[in-house]
Amino acid sequence: xxxxxxxxxxxxxxxxxxxxxxxxxxxxxxxxxxxxxxxxxxxxxxxxxxxxxxxxxxxxxxxxxxxxxxxxxxxxxxxxxxxxxxxxxxxxxxxxxxxxxxxxxxxxxxxxxxxxxxxxxxxxxxxxxxxxxxxxxxxxxxxxxxxxxxxxxxxxxxxxxxxxxxxxxxxxxxxxxxxxxxxxxxxxxxxxxxxxxxxxxxxxxxxxxxxxxxxxxxxxxxxxxxxxxxxxx
Numbered sequence: 001x002x003x004x005x006x007x008x009x010x011x012x013x014x015x016x017x018x019x020x021x022x023x024x025x026x027x028x029x030x031x032x033x034x035x036x037x038x039x040x041x042x043x044x045x046x047x048x049x050x051x052x053x054x055x056x057x058x059x060x061x062x063x064x065x066x067x068x069x070x071x072x073x074x075x076x077x078x079x080x081x082x083x084x085x086x087x088x089x090x091x092x093x094x095x096x097x098x099x100x101x102x103x104x105x106x107x108x109x110x111x112x113x114x115x116x117x118x119x120x121x122x123x124x125x126x127x128x129x130x131x132x133x134x135x136x137x138x139x140x141x142x143x144x145x146x147x148x149x150x151x152x153x154x155x156x157x158x159x160x161x162x163x164x165x166x167x168x169x170x171x172x173x174x175x176x177x178x179x180x181x182x183x184x185x186x187x188x189x190x191x192x193x194x195x196x197x198x199x200x201x202x203x204x205x206x207x208x209x210x211x212x213x214x215x216x217x218x219x220x221x222x223x224x225x226x227x228x229x230x231x232x233x
Contacts, residue, residue, distance in 0.1 A: 002179040003119050004232050010126040012185030013203045014108045027094055028087040029074045033067050035090050048082040084129040091132060095139040102136040109142035111227035116148040120232055123151040125169060130154050160189045166196035190221045201230055
């Protein structure tokens with residue numbers, strides 16, 4: 001019998017929604033102009049800047065225009081692959097320079113360590129890019145947790161509200177869908193995971209959701225206010 005694999009979201013699940021909204025996004029917005037001036041001709045950075053230029057139908061536009069576009073996308077919380085990649089590069093510098101660490105809910109690191117020690121594989125599925133996910137878990141206020149995590153998935157595998165994404169994740173993990181327990185604060189994501197055969201828990205953090213989501217609001221998903229409340233078979 002396969003041990004249960006824990007697949008977790010990040011925002012609103014392991015970390016407060018406010019960290020990304022109030023710390024990471026403003027940091028990237030403020031640092032992008034200087035970052036592009038310093039690194040804009042490096043191949044990996046240039047690749048993504050050119051992708052933005054093509055996307056806005058301005059293949060020869062100035063980098064300043066591209067940066068303004070990216071800043072606008074940050075303000076809109078747009079899910080764009082080039083933006084995610086460039087944000088990740090800026091955040092990498094911020095983490096390494098010690099400008100911030102990633103705060104986790106206090107119950108998260110102990111639970112991840114306990115589940116890992118008990119032989120449960122741990123994986124992450126978030127709308128943030130895989131490099132950004134790894135940066136966050138490598139620089140948490142509870143230390144480097146990347147060694148605990150066996151796989152990372154972002155929206156390149158598919159949208160988080162699409163059942164096919166979760167089937168693809170199960171296939172990549174080599175795990176039966178029913179042996180995966182998906183943890184998220186978003187009911188629509190849990191619905192998609194359940195449709196794909198995964199087990200689900202609605203992580204209902206009072207810090208992010210002051211009105212508890214019980215009864216119909218949980219749409220039949222098991223509910224926990226803390227990772228400490230989650231029973232793993």
